[in-house]
Amino acid sequence: MSTGVPLLDASTDSDTPLESGFDEEFIMSQEELDDPETPHIYWEYCFFFNKKKWEKVITTSLQKKLVKWLKGLSNAGLKINKTTTKTGKVFYEIGATNELLDHWAEHNLNLNVKLKDQPRPDGKPEPMFDIYSIKYVKYEAKNVSQYRKNIHGSVFTPIDRQKIISRIMMGPKTEQCCEINFPRLVQQKIISGFWSTHDYEEFDSLIKKWSFSWKTTQPxxxxxxxxxxxxxxxxxxxxxxxxxxxxxxxxxxxxxxxxxxxxxxxxxxxxxxxxxxxxxxxxxxxxxxxxxxxxxxxxxxxxxxxxxxxxxxxxxxxxxxxxxxxxxxxxxxxxxxxxxxxxxxxxxxxxxxxxxxxxxxxxxxxxxxxxxxxxxxxxxxxxxxxxxxxxxxxxxxxxxxxxxxxxxxxxxxxxxxxxxxxxxxxxxxxxxxxxxxxxxxxxxxxxxxxxxxxxxxxxxxxxxxxxxxxxxxxxxxxxxxxxxxxxxxxxxxxxxxxxxxxxxxxxxxxxxxxxxxxxxxxxxxxxxxxxxxxxxxxxxxxxxxxxxxxxxxxxxxxxxxxxxxxxxxxxxxxxxxxxxxxxxxxxxxxxxxxxxxxxxxxxxxxxxxxxxxxxxxxxxxxxxxxxxxxxxPSTVAIKIARDTHFENLKKSGKDTENSMKYVPKLLSSRDSSSENENGNQKHYTSSSSSTSSEEED
Known part of the structure; x- marks a missing residue:
């Protein structure tokens, strides 16, 4: 999958106005969208313009820039869905598959993801705020079975997906991103709007637990x-x-x-x-x-x-x-x-x-x-x-x-x-x-x-x-x-x-x-x-x-x-x-x-x-x-101290079997394989601890 963005040079294009269907090679067809074999696509962003107003004020060079943006997004691996309404509005939804999210989470952003709840190694049930538990780790595709999944079966939360796709679209070209400043395009009135779209399946599930529930704790x-x-x-x-x-x-x-x-x-x-x-x-x-x-x-x-x-x-x-x-x-x-x-x-x-x-x-x-x-x-x-x-x-x-x-x-x-x-x-x-x-x-x-x-x-x-x-x-x-x-x-x-x-x-x-x-x-x-x-x-x-x-x-x-x-x-x-x-x-x-x-x-x-x-x-x-x-809180202070201790042990290479007693197995196995393959020091990262409880002890 290409992550580079070879943008078109508008100066080399002819001055011939663009014809209908100029964007077909970059957008998904209805057949692809309906095909059950097509991987699930997370539509996270959308931009649109009013076709009639746009055609009155737009120049040929700006039309070519639209082609450039769409081509850049497509070459970056993003998916594009176009919708034209009866009111004359043209919407371009931008999304990504799990494959692209996996690649960027592991190799470009070093994203932290949640681990599944795991029992302690001694078999005892995990307490409400276990000072030995580690729940956030750097994402690695090979350990995906150990991560907590959401309603779509993905390990990436909506905010994770939003951050990844936003980075691909608007990050600098030096990081193999598209460097398209959509908010500025809205400010300059080149496009009519740009926003992050709702995932109504996930949002409706959240609203039922939140707005329509009279529980004392919030999710x-x-x-x-x-x-x-x-x-x-x-x-x-x-x-x-x-x-x-x-x-x-x-x-x-x-x-x-x-x-x-x-x-x-x-x-x-x-x-x-x-x-x-x-x-x-x-x-x-x-x-x-x-x-x-x-x-x-x-x-x-x-x-x-x-x-x-x-x-x-x-x-x-x-x-x-x-x-x-x-x-x-x-x-x-x-x-x-x-x-x-x-x-x-x-x-x-x-x-x-x-x-x-x-x-x-x-x-x-x-x-x-x-x-x-x-x-x-x-x-x-x-x-x-x-x-x-x-x-x-x-x-x-x-x-x-x-x-x-x-x-x-x-x-x-x-x-x-x-x-x-x-x-x-x-x-x-x-x-x-x-x-x-x-x-x-x-x-x-x-x-x-x-x-x-x-x-x-x-x-x-x-x-x-x-x-x-x-x-x-x-x-x-x-x-x-x-x-x-x-x-x-x-x-x-x-x-x-x-x-x-x-x-x-x-x-x-x-x-x-x-x-x-x-x-x-x-x-x-x-x-x-x-x-x-x-x-x-x-x-x-x-x-x-x-x-x-x-x-x-x-x-x-x-x-x-x-x-x-x-x-x-x-x-x-x-x-x-x-x-x-x-x-x-x-x-x-x-x-x-x-x-x-x-x-x-x-x-x-x-x-x-x-x-x-x-x-x-x-x-x-x-x-x-x-x-x-x-x-x-004392529980958090102890947890921070233990995280720092493990970090220092990992950096020094002096971690012992006893020091890793309560670290999830995937971290130990991952570090061992990393050490065997690369002959380097073991790598361990933990940004936080998370619990299923919403309250502090």
Missing amino acids: LDEVRDYFGERVAFYFAYLGYYTKWLITSSIVGFFLAIGNMSTTKNDNVFHTLWSIFIVFWITLFCEFWKRRENWLAYHFGTLNFWEEEDQRIEFEGTKRVSPITDEVELYFPPWRRRFRMIATYSVVFATMVCAAAISIGINKKKIIDNDRHKISTGENIWRGSLTGAAIFILNMLFQPIVEKLNDWENHETDSDYENALILKLFLFQIVNTFTSLFCISFINPEPAYLQSQLSALLITHQIINNFQEVGLPWIKAKVKNYLDKKKGKESISLIEMESSYTQYENTVDDYSEMMIQLGLVSLFAVGFKLAPICALANNIIEIRSDSYKLKKMKKPPPKSARNIGTWGIILEVMSYLVILSNIALLGITYDDFSRDEDSKSDLSDTQRVWLILFIEHIIIVVKIIMHAIIPDV
């Missing part, structure tokens, strides 16, 4: 295998956060009942709840780090470090790199810094506008000090109006910040995404929490804070769920009704999929959950039942977020070892929760007493010093807890 292994680590980490975080809400919901419920049942003029329930919530979020952050590292090891990405290519949208001038001596695009850092000053000035201005709107809606309470003249119904109405305004402003701001972020011209995807996260989250924090801050600290009123916080939280959840589930459902129903009314014929899956929105990243999903966590914890004293509302929402959110992926194009295949910048935001928020709740408790002390005779004799200065004293004590305790609780 994270299968999510990772289908969507990649970045998406899997988001759902892992969402599931873990939801489980932690159970504890806070129970405690908050009983404290709320106790607060309503007492007639005493004291702050005991508010104080207990504040102390509980600051330690709850501290423990949540610490144990999430453990879970995160467990998952990274479980997914085989603990030591992952991605050397990123330049973004497709990155613009610069060509120069010779002083490091590699190769031609590269260069954009002076000082110019980016100048642009960032301008963009953050705009972001700051929009934050001021959002804060002004939020204060304006609640002016009667915040500025006019109309403390007791606002009814409960009006409180809830104003809270709901504030929630709706927050949603509208977030929706209006997002395209603005994306344009500003594009203008900054970041070189890599991670730099671009981190800059986008910072701008979006800064705006959303100010937009969401300004009214609560003013109600809590400028003119404190517990009853109004409670109604405002509850209305904001519930409105936030209703609007987001409607946007993610309700609106797409209504659109689908309306479209089906109109299609039936017009007598339109049903369209193919590939054409339907081409109209789906691209799922680019998890930024919006994480942002929604972080804002919810802020509403639950930053002003926890105000609404003890907030965790219950969040818990009920998240149980549905897990299912709705997973189901919406069915109506979106698959995200790009990206690896990850953690939740990235969101982990830093989570840590910062845990400190803000301490400061906010202790300050809220101290500033509203007299209001909570609800008795003029029991007002504190503390002066404002004394109260500030007391707040700072308590806040510092809790921060010291938080730091001590951080030092005591290790970020890496």
Whole structure:
């Protein structure tokens, strides 16, 4: 099988326009597709164009380039299937057989694959997280019977296939790849679209276990295998956060009942709840780090470090790199810094506008000090109006910040995404929490804070769920009704999929959950039942977020070892929760007493010093807890140490029969044969351990 890509030179072609059927030699015929003897083909990518529009603007040289691309893909061993629809769209699906995947996995990418579950050599059953087990190894075709297989009988997961085929299509010619930059072709409007297609047999199987199941655990292994680590980490975080809400919901419920049942003029329930919530979020952050590292090891990405290519949208001038001596695009850092000053000035201005709107809606309470003249119904109405305004402003701001972020011209995807996260989250924090801050600290009123916080939280959840589930459902129903009314014929899956929105990243999903966590914890004293509302929402959110992926194009295949910048935001928020709740408790002390005779004799200065004293004590305790609780679980630490030990033994050639006691047989036999054939040192590679369990011990 040829893996080279001898591309055509357009300069040698005649200027004769291409005739119908010019691509027949590169695409699979219907007979080949229907032939039962044809090996199974995994269709992973598709690009298309509108034939009528394309023919109007396309030149002969661009038509020849299309031939060049198809020929290159075909010569690389990829399979191509062409579909022309009645609407004039031409789709080219790109896939590969197991034979090609085998070749690239072993010889070009050094891909890691999962081993089958194997019993221990001593015959004892394998424990939930066996420190001696090895589950990920470098792929070798001769050991294929030892690897875990998927629904199609292949050892390669959907994300593996996606990465291999993507590399063949878009990798550099120096690595015998086609070097076709499909995303840039879309950007330049040479083709209408390019995306990774769904494997509906595998996806439907996953959705049944995931979206339509009410089990407490998610099939994270299968999510990772289908969507990649970045998406899997988001759902892992969402599931873990939801489980932690159970504890806070129970405690908050009983404290709320106790607060309503007492007639005493004291702050005991508010104080207990504040102390509980600051330690709850501290423990949540610490144990999430453990879970995160467990998952990274479980997914085989603990030591992952991605050397990123330049973004497709990155613009610069060509120069010779002083490091590699190769031609590269260069954009002076000082110019980016100048642009960032301008963009953050705009972001700051929009934050001021959002804060002004939020204060304006609640002016009667915040500025006019109309403390007791606002009814409960009006409180809830104003809270709901504030929630709706927050949603509208977030929706209006997002395209603005994306344009500003594009203008900054970041070189890599991670730099671009981190800059986008910072701008979006800064705006959303100010937009969401300004009214609560003013109600809590400028003119404190517990009853109004409670109604405002509850209305904001519930409105936030209703609007987001409607946007993610309700609106797409209504659109689908309306479209089906109109299609039936017009007598339109049903369209193919590939054409339907081409109209789906691209799922680019998890930024919006994480942002929604972080804002919810802020509403639950930053002003926890105000609404003890907030965790219950969040818990009920998240149980549905897990299912709705997973189901919406069915109506979106698959995200790009990206690896990850953690939740990235969101982990830093989570840590910062845990400190803000301490400061906010202790300050809220101290500033509203007299209001909570609800008795003029029991007002504190503390002066404002004394109260500030007391707040700072308590806040510092809790921060010291938080730091001590951080030092005591290790970020890496002991089972993972032992496993990493053993992997390192085996690696060192293999490199030194000093491994003994005892040291290999618990290593799967195929590794020992493979290494022995390798040593006999080549006379070299034995080669051993293990990137990770995996278990069938979804939970950390």
